[in-house]
Amino acid sequence: MKCAGVETAGGITHNSFMDQAFGASEFADNPEPRCPCLLLLDTSASMDGPAIAELAKGLAAFKHELALDALAMKRVEVAIVSFGPVKVVADFHTPDRFQPPPLAAAGDTPMGAAILAGLEMVRQRKEAYRANGISYYRPWVFLITDGTPTDAWDRAAEAVKAGEDVKSFSFFAVGVAEADMGVLGKIAVRPPLKLDGLRFGDLFAWLSSSLSNLSRSSPSRPPPLAPTDWNYI
Amino acid sequence: MSVGAEILEQDGRRGRLGPKIGQGGEGAVYELEGRPGLVGKIFHQPLTRTRADKIRAMARARSPALDRLTAWPTGLLMAPTGEPIGLAMPRIEGHRDIHQLYSPRSRRMVFPEADWRTLVRVAANVARAFATVQAEGHVIADVNHSSILVSADARVKLIDCDSFQVTIDGVCYPCDVGVPVFTPPELQDQPLTGVMRTPNHDAFGLAVMIFLVLFMGRHPYAGRYLGDDEMPIERAIVEHRFAYGARRAAFAMEQPPATPPLEIVSPEIAELFERAFEPEAMLGGRPTAAEWVAALATLEATLVQCPVGIAHWHAPGLHECPWCPLEAATGVPLFAPVVSEATASLFDFGSFWQQIDALEHPGPAPEIPAPATKPKLSSVARRAPWRRAWQGPAALLVAVVPAGMAFGVELPLIARGLFLLAAAFIFFLVRWALRGSLDVTTFMVREHEARKLWQTTLAEWEAEAGPRRFDDKRAELDKLRAWWTEAAGQPQQRLRIESAIRRAFEELQQIANQIQVARSALRQNAEEVQEVLQQMQFDLKTVSKKR
Numbered sequence: 216m217k218c219a220g221v222e223t224a225g226g227i228t229h230n231s232f233m234d235q236a237f238g239a240s241e242f243a244d245n246p247e248p249r250c251p252c253l254l255l256l257d258t259s260a261s262m263d264g265p266a267i268a269e270l271a272k273g274l275a276a277f278k279h280e281l282a283l284d285a286l287a288m289k290r291v292e293v294a295i296v297s298f299g300p301v302k303v304v305a306d307f308h309t310p311d312r313f314q315p316p317p318l319a320a321a322g323d324t325p326m327g328a329a330i331l332a333g334l335e336m337v338r339q340r341k342e343a344y345r346a347n348g349i350s351y352y353r354p355w356v357f358l359i360t361d362g363t364p365t366d367a368w369d370r371a372a373e374a375v376k377a378g379e380d381v382k383s384f385s386f387f388a389v390g391v392a393e394a395d396m397g398v399l400g401k402i403a404v405r406p407p408l409k410l411d412g413l414r415f416g417d418l419f420a421w422l423s424s425s426l427s428n429l430s431r432s433s434p435s436r437p438p439p440l441a442p443t444d445w446n447y448i
Numbered sequence: 449m450s451v452g453a454e455i456l457e458q459d460g461r462r463g464r465l466g467p468k469i470g471q472g473g474e475g476a477v478y479e480l481e482g483r484p485g486l487v488g489k490i491f492h493q494p495l496t497r498t499r500a501d502k503i504r505a506m507a508r509a510r511s512p513a514l515d516r517l518t519a520w521p522t523g524l525l526m527a528p529t530g531e532p533i534g535l536a537m538p539r540i541e542g543h544r545d546i547h548q549l550y551s552p553r554s555r556r557m558v559f560p561e562a563d564w565r566t567l568v569r570v571a572a573n574v575a576r577a578f579a580t581v582q583a584e585g586h587v588i589a590d591v592n593h594s595s596i597l598v599s600a601d602a603r604v605k606l607i608d609c610d611s612f613q614v615t616i617d618g619v620c621y622p623c624d625v626g627v628p629v630f631t632p633p634e635l636q637d638q639p640l641t642g643v644m645r646t647p648n649h650d651a652f653g654l655a656v657m658i659f660l661v662l663f664m665g666r667h668p669y670a671g672r673y674l675g676d677d678e679m680p681i682e683r684a685i686v687e688h689r690f691a692y693g694a695r696r697a698a699f700a701m702e703q704p705p706a707t708p709p710l711e712i713v714s715p716e717i718a719e720l721f722e723r724a725f726e727p728e729a730m731l732g733g734r735p736t737a738a739e740w741v742a743a744l745a746t747l748e749a750t751l752v753q754c755p756v757g758i759a760h761w762h763a764p765g766l767h768e769c770p771w772c773p774l775e776a777a778t779g780v781p782l783f784a785p786v787v788s789e790a791t792a793s794l795f796d797f798g799s800f801w802q803q804i805d806a807l808e809h810p811g812p813a814p815e816i817p818a819p820a821t822k823p824k825l826s827s828v829a830r831r832a833p834w835r836r837a838w839q840g841p842a843a844l845l846v847a848v849v850p851a852g853m854a855f856g857v858e859l860p861l862i863a864r865g866l867f868l869l870a871a872a873f874i875f876f877l878v879r880w881a882l883r884g885s886l887d888v889t890t891f892m893v894r895e896h897e898a899r900k901l902w903q904t905t906l907a908e909w910e911a912e913a914g915p916r917r918f919d920d921k922r923a924e925l926d927k928l929r930a931w932w933t934e935a936a937g938q939p940q941q942r943l944r945i946e947s948a949i950r951r952a953f954e955e956l957q958q959i960a961n962q963i964q965v966a967r968s969a970l971r972q973n974a975e976e977v978q979e980v981l982q983q984m985q986f987d988l989k990t991v992s993k994k995r
Contacts, residue, residue, distance in 0.1 A: 245665075350629075433629060
């Protein structure tokens with residue numbers, strides 16, 4: 216039982232093909248292609264009350280629905296950045312390991328910083344996929360907000376446009392209640408969607424079924440998005 | 449169409465849809481009331497005339513061989529109006545999607561008893577199913593991760609047969625779809641509508657599927673691409689960038705980290721993969737399903753079990769188990785035999801430990817016995833006293849000539865003095881010349897060197913023939929045993945400790961063996977060294993005494 220490679224001090228033998236890349240264990244355990252989905256959630260003070268409660272309920276159902284689909288369970292990865300202030304509340308995980316975090320509404324709406332932080336997470340995740348030979352679908356970024364950015368958002372808008380131009384992600388903006396749809400329209404390249412009331416449940420049901428469909432497709436040939444039924448036309 | 453809807457089978461039998469049991473992109477699958485062995489697939493879109501004809505023809509072309517390995521359609525299903533809406537097919541139970549088997553995480557949950565033997569057998573059975581379908585003149589065409597089902601005992605069923613390209617009574621009914629990561633380079637980037645599919649196309653999808661199964665769910669073209677641009681799998685396929693192939697460096701590809709090399713599947717099967725993925729194969733010549741069946745059956749028959757890792761089986765002739773270093777590097781258990789507190793008997797700790805206790809302690813390194821014969825003086829030492837004894841007289845003898853001259857012959861006084869001086873000079877010169885071989889320090893140096901060699905030999909003897917390594921490994925086992933006891937109620941943790949215990953026990957046996965080998969191999973040398981030392985000591989003693 217002699218290894219061709221080196222014997223490390225810890226007594227663990229490994230060969231040259233074992234050189235570690237970030238996340239190698241996770242991808243060895245589950246080498247399926249990945250559909251990363253980043254949620255940028257507004258948790259500023261204005262979301263307090265029924266809005267944040269509905270959002271949390273929607274997230275729990277989202278996990279549950281994804282976990283029912285054996286393929287989505289291995290392929291979809293969800294991460295969450297909340298803003299008010301900007302905080303990574305969940306890094307990218309498959310639905311079986313994703314825990315919907317408790318959300319508390321407080322603070323202002325640093326949307327620009329949240330978008331930049333989120334896009335950086337997406338970039339790093341893609342790098343980990345590449346280093347580990349894991350194929351991936353174009354990431355989805357979902358911005359959900361009920362307000363107006365309280366920080367400078369022009370750099371974020373540029374980053375979104377640049378990323379959409381080279382197809383490095385798809386950015387969707389969803390406005391809730393009093394959201395400034397005008398600003399959202401300037402940040403997102405795609406027309407922003409306005410949530411009907413607080414139908415977060417329907418929004419996440421649509422999102423999970425869209426991600427399920429995506430995970431069944433081929434990374435380079437995503438299926439057309441199903442029509443949304445949770446927004447004002 | 450929904451549960452309870454009235455339907456008409458192809459032979460005119462009236463029935464109803466039972467509960468919905470599945471949902472796919474094309475349609476939904478329902479039970480059929482009063483037809484326990486069958487299910488109905490109802491399409492979302494109305495069926496075209498050609499599609500309905502294809503299903504009717506397929507039902508006609510059923511055969512026992514096809515029924516054994518596929519969910520071959522048994523007939524068309526129609527609405528009461530006679531409009532075709534779907535098909536009836538055998539119900540398949542106790543099977544799961546093949547992707548649940550090939551990626552390690554889902555395998556541990558869904559196929560907990562599957563080891564690499566299972567995977568090799570499933571791969572062979574997939575190839576058998578392909579061979580069977582192709583033997584009847586059809587082509588699977590749309591090979592994908594959800595179109596093959598596997599049972600816990602490694603049996604395989606091909607489903608979604610209505611998407612096959614079938615040729616019945618001289619009519620070819622084409623397949624218009626394909627999943628890109630299973631599609632050969634020559635069909636990438638083009639619409640598949642109306643394209644005539646061939647067994648050589650199937651052979652690509654089959655090779656990809658077998659690779660996924662044997663290589664822990666890794667796609668053969670999902671590697672580390674060394675360029676800066678994006679390299680999706682489809683593009684890698686078009687550009688022949690097989691990440692595990694012998695020519696991968698030329699294609700700017702590296703294997704992903706924590707993956708085993710291609711060679712672990714045996715040279716024959718590695719060669720089949722190379723042939724399936726080489727650019728030349730676009731023109732034909734990919735390994736056929738029958739070739740895969742033969743090679744995989746041979747591999748299965750020659751698999752060997754790793755003595756260390758749990759449920760590790762691998763091809764013969766490898767210099768090490770491919771799974772042990774992988775598991776050690778990633779901490780991911782690749783195969784998980786079912787363990788729960790109730791079924792912990794899988795590893796019978798008590799009786800296993802008895803084996804360890806039963807392994808005899810090698811005892812202290814045996815003494816190297818003193819040579820039976822008394823040391824004799826070496827020839828150098830034997831001559832030494834003689835030389836010493838003769839040194840004076842010999843010098844005298846040589847010096848007597850000039851001394852005699854000095855006194856015997858009439859000479860001037862000054863000459864007599866010179867002759868006397870010469871005699872004295874010669875006397876001392878001769879003694880000086882004989883001095884070297886008389887010097888006791890020579891014997892001291894010889895003795896010192898012999899003693900040093902003996903000390904080194906003794907240390908080596910202690911290390912190799914002594915019990916220290918055995919004792920260390922045994923102490924390690926006792927520590928593992930303590931951890932195992934502490935890990936009660938944590939089956940996965942115990943599994944890992946058990947693996948370490950097996951490994952350590954294996955090493956303990958090896959060490960015991962090596963000690964016995966060392967005792968017989970090193971003994972003669974040690975005895976000789978000791979004999980030399982004793983002689984050197986005796987020489988020195990003798991020489992010093994007689995000075």
